[in-house]
Amino acid sequence: MPQVPALPSDDARLPPSLPGGRHCANCGALLQGEFCHDCGQSVRSVLRPVHGMIEDTLDLVANWDGRVVHTLPPLLLRPGFLTLEYFAGRRVRYLAPFRTMFLLCLAAFFLLPMALEGGDAADTPVHVTVSGETFQDAKTPAEVDRLLKKQLKQFAPTQQIPVVGSLAAQQLDKVRLQLTREAMQRRIALGDSTAVVPQTVADLPPLPAPRVPSEAARSNPLDMAWDAQKHPVHVSWLPDFLNKRMNRSLQRMHDNLAAMKGPGDHSAVQARLLGQVFAALPGTMFFMLPAFALLLKVMYLFRRRLYVEHLIVALHSHAFLFLCLLLGALFQLLAMTMASRAPWLSTPLHWLIGVLWIWAPIYLLLMQKRVYRQGWPMTVLKYLIVGWCYIWLLAFAILGAAAMGLAE
Template sequence: MNELIEAGKVHCANCATPLEGEFCHHCGQSMHSVLKPVHHMLEDGMDMFLHVDGRILHTVPPLLTRPGFLTMEYFSGRRQRYVAPFRLMFVLCLLAFFAMHLAVNRVMEGQGVNLADAQHVDEDAFADARTPQEVRAQLAEQLDGLAVSRRVTPAVAHPALDTSERQLRAMADKRLVALGAAPLAPGAAPVPAASVRTPAKPSDKASGPTHVESKLAGKKIEFAWLPAFVNERMNTYVQRTLANLKELSNRDPAVRQTARDRLTTGVFSVLPQAMVVMIPLFALLLKLFYFFRRRLYMEHLIVALHSHAFLFLALLLATLLGMLAGWLRPHAAWAGHGVNYLQTAVLLWMPAYLLVMQKRVYRQGWPMTLLKYWCVGWCYFWLLGIVLTVAAVMGAGH
């Protein structure tokens, strides 16, 4: 009779624990060696990518269409096939604000800001001119700036630039008449600015942070109850913010554009951190309003993570649909309007989703759910306004 001999067990290379599977139950290390041929590494990489992609496919559709489903699955212990709540929220937050940043830049580089720049004419542009030669020199400088704007802006802004040029010429003629000189002939080019030496304006040349710091010398903000480094940091933000805001009113279009880009980039760089701050605050609100439901704070935190993950996903979709509608409208207006309706549906689904999710997770009647939904939303609205205001101020100081 043949004897049954127990096969030798494989031990973990890290802690020498006998292995019962592909991973050590004591330290978690894999039994597979990292020293393998390149083609095996490529196979492992593809397997990892497909596994993550599979979890995304199992996570995103119910997140968008089934309120509260992922949260209830997480509470039930079925978590392996879904992306972790914090990772899901954080990735969608970054993607949403990245898309919104692109959309804002597209609007600023397109119609909205360029038209505003084109129509920005200083009413006192020639008030400091004391001679007709200075008026003509300043007009030439202003027209040179408009010429630069025509080269860097799309054709949609050119009519507004023409309006600005007519306004500048009318103001120059008015100043010339006040100085006792003949107005410019229609369409005549003024004397180039380089041919007349005019006194430089400090506000036009010294619009950077150095000029602002010199004006604020001796006027720093100090709070005795704050550490010195906090006061110093706060004053730095104030100086940078004033410098950026000052450059927004500069006559040079390039300086204004640079200041706008700096402000926009600074604000969007701090928005993700601000929203991360909002999540524990939202969970605290849920804990307070559902205090008698005897749920742990961690459960409310999971609800907050999934709620914000959905909001960021909806904002991402709405932003992408808005950009798609803007691209389709010149080519196929009917398709652009259809995409706009879809964008509106996504925006309307956001508050309805949160209401249904709150009802399914906390399992209270509709009257109490509606009351708590309104109270939580009202408190969250004001907290969000405060946090976003602080974030905007910090971003403006970049």
């Protein structure tokens, strides 16, 4: 039976050693440690037992955890420290700026919608109001009728909303029945003997027929009567596939806005749209990084710094902001969770959220002062200019994310 030859050892796979030590198996350079200084290849062979690979994996995880411990506390509490360390070449102990910003961005926008939701929207009771006025305020039966007609006007366009399903229609019929019963009971209380309280939805008078939209309204994507299939928007200089995609997005935006304008409980629609907006925000925020770095480059044009240096400042600044958002979302979720078990925790947790809001602008000002090392008057002036421009850029970014969310 032929014998299977054994795998060569690490030393056997290296090129013949010259007097003075071993040489790299890849490029032949003289080795002075566990990695080749010329090509970067490790001395260790990849052909090792499984337990060796497990040891390397555990070592990588432990090293990553150590870098997290060295990165997050100074990122939150020491303005400009990580940026100056990075410029000085001391980078091994800390997470890379882009990785730090990316991970914190994903974590913050994952938890923030849950913190803003404030509970299950399905458990929220529906309250019926009459435009700030109640039937009890009416002094005559005619005034009761006027208030009832005013309130029922919002139910007529419901037939034109394509996203209203059968369950939503049943809920709207119940609300319409409740309003009519309250109105008739008020008329009886005012002495109107002709008033009849309806018992079921079938006893209600039919809704007024919906208006027939004009041709201009049918062609307007902002009008409720618009239909992308019948009246598509066409841009002559765009290819057909882009026109089709644009019309699909416009139809989704149209349906979502129609659902928001329709009567009834909008909490479920709002929660869905909010989730779509927050899903689009992380990608949108990546466009803010080069724009913010460009603002810093313009403000400090005569400091003769490379654009990459300003980009590192932008990465650490955004990483800090995402860390504040993440901590604020965690505090809010903790306050919501402990509201019934330990309500006394709510006040200090909200105080911590307030501290984060106050600390964020102070941190960014101190960071700009320590990194660029200018006097306080010029630092404050440039800080205000950059901040004002950034707020406008952020507003456009959020609007873009909202448009992308509505188009989903």
